[in-house]
Amino acid sequence: MNYVNSLEYAQNLDNADALAGFRQRFIFPQHEGQPALYFCGNSLGLQPDTVRAALHAELDQWGTYGVEGHFRGEHPWMHYHKFLTPQAARLVGALPHEVVIMNTLTVNLHLMMVSFYRPVRGGKYKIMMEAGAFPSDQYAVETQVRWHGFDPDDAIIELQGASGREEALKTEDIIEAIEREADQLALIMFGGVNYYTGQLYDLERIAATARKFGVCVGFDLAHAAGNVPLQLHDWGPDFAVWCSYKYLNSGPGGPSGCFVHERHANNPDLPRFGGWWGHDESERFQMRKGFKPMRGAEGWQLSNAQIFSFAAHKASLDLFDAAGMPALRAKSLLLSGFMRHILEEVNEQYGFCKIITPANPDQCGCQISLLTDERGREIFKYLEENGAISDWREPNVIRLAPVPLYNSFEDVWKLGQLFLSFFERQK
Numbered sequence: 001m002n003y004v005n006s007l008e009y010a011q012n013l014d015n016a017d018a019l020a021g022f023r024q025r026f027i028f029p030q031h032e033g034q035p036a037l038y039f040c041g042n043s044l045g046l047q048p049d050t051v052r053a054a055l056h057a058e059l060d061q062w063g064t065y066g067v068e069g070h071f072r073g074e075h076p077w078m079h080y081h082k083f084l085t086p087q088a089a090r091l092v093g094a095l096p097h098e099v100v101i102m103n104t105l106t107v108n109l110h111l112m113m114v115s116f117y118r119p120v121r122g123g124k125y126k127i128m129m130e131a132g133a134f135p136s137d138q139y140a141v142e143t144q145v146r147w148h149g150f151d152p153d154d155a156i157i158e159l160q161g162a163s164g165r166e167e168a169l170k171t172e173d174i175i176e177a178i179e180r181e182a183d184q185l186a187l188i189m190f191g192g193v194n195y196y197t198g199q200l201y202d203l204e205r206i207a208a209t210a211r212k213f214g215v216c217v218g219f220d221l222a223h224a225a226g227n228v229p230l231q232l233h234d235w236g237p238d239f240a241v242w243c244s245y246k247y248l249n250s251g252p253g254g255p256s257g258c259f260v261h262e263r264h265a266n267n268p269d270l271p272r273f274g275g276w277w278g279h280d281e282s283e284r285f286q287m288r289k290g291f292k293p294m295r296g297a298e299g300w301q302l303s304n305a306q307i308f309s310f311a312a313h314k315a316s317l318d319l320f321d322a323a324g325m326p327a328l329r330a331k332s333l334l335l336s337g338f339m340r341h342i343l344e345e346v347n348e349q350y351g352f353c354k355i356i357t358p359a360n361p362d363q364c365g366c367q368i369s370l371l372t373d374e375r376g377r378e379i380f381k382y383l384e385e386n387g388a389i390s391d392w393r394e395p396n397v398i399r400l401a402p403v404p405l406y407n408s409f410e411d412v413w414k415l416g417q418l419f420l421s422f423f424e425r426q427k
């Protein structure tokens with residue numbers, strides 16, 4: 001693409017954008033009477049304008065029916081998780097019975113590791129993951145390893161680029177590491193898109209290589225779901241988990257999604273932690289002894305649905321369904337490409353950062369991470385004071401996520417102008 005850093009060019013792209021109307025469906029924080037330049041959808045997505053009504057509908061349902069709300073109304077609570085399944089499955093490229101919405105992300109990661117991290121002393125007991133994974137994942141893996149009686153320093157293999165965790169990991173190096181360590185690996189647990197670098201990993205090849213060597217493989221798609229196209233069923237990981245409040249715009253603390261591949265759907269012998277909502281629904285209310293899991297991902301549920309957060313999630317998934325992931329991805333590449341072009345132009349002039357997110361579309365989602373020099377914090381603050389919301393990650397990274405559902409090309413151009421005014425002000 002031959003991008004041009006001008007307002008007119010940005011507005012032309014907006015006029016040609018078939019998804020531009022979705023911007024109106026979101027509520028923007030305001031800055032001096034104008035919508036903020038919101039580039040933080042990788043951390044907390046904006047509120048769809050339908051969420052308030054969706055929550056009110058459930059409050060009314062509760063008020064009108066009390067306990068009968070489990071069986072009456074448009075979306076009886078008894079089956080509420082099922083109303084989310086078809087859309088969630090489409091979003092991650094899964095069969096419906098491979099997906100369930102439940103709990104929160106780190107909880108689901110633990111539940112999945114209970115089933116799919118089955119270390120054997122003296123045999124396969126190690127976990128391989130990317131270095132610099134999101135801290136919650138690091139803690140989950142560390143404590144799982146300890147819980148099984150292993151030493152994290154020995155049992156966790158972290159992969160990083162040759163010059164450190166800011167450098168992109170080469171797929172070839174990941175594959176080679178799996179081949180090298182396969183004899184000792186019990187699980188490969190990778191992020192989809194790394195929260196810090198913004199690198200998208202080749203999940204298909206990682207899953208294929210893991211399976212070739214008989215190693216369990218799972219993905220944390222917190223930064224991938226709703227950001228990049230996924231084909232979980234075809235790629236074949238054993239499990240995947242994600243959250244709904246980042247790119248999926250379902251509100252703070254929103255529920256998590258969980259994928260368990262079809263090949264484990266009918267395996268009641270697979271060890272797991274059970275709860276009544278995972279029990280065979282045809283006899284769930286007979287309240288008898290003896291756990292009999294539901295077929296598929298539903299068999300990992302513990303509790304009955306968290307209706308209010310699920311209702312917000314459903315409202316948001318409706319928008320994803322209406323837009324469609326292929327169209328979102330096409331716009332996303334264009335939008336991020338435009339942002340990258342502008343940032344590179346500013347950087348050529350003022351040399352303040354290194355863009356650590358790979359430029360190759362196969363290796364990135366919408367996020368762009370800037371490893372900044374000593375001016376980074378000040379730039380971040382300047383952006384904030386002038387109505388551009390991004391985020392800061394210690395020690396010196398600014399993350400910017402232009403989100404195709406609600407960001408415009410004009411937003412991106414304006415951001416570029418703010419960067420320029422920061423440096424021009426300093427002269």
Ligand SMILES: *Cc1c(COP(=O)(O)O)cnc(C)c1O
Pocket residue numbers: 104105106107134136137191195220222223243
């Ligand atoms: C955001 C994020 C989390 C947060 O986990 P919660 O359980 O939802 O608080 C965990 N892992 C990754 C990779 C994330 O990006």
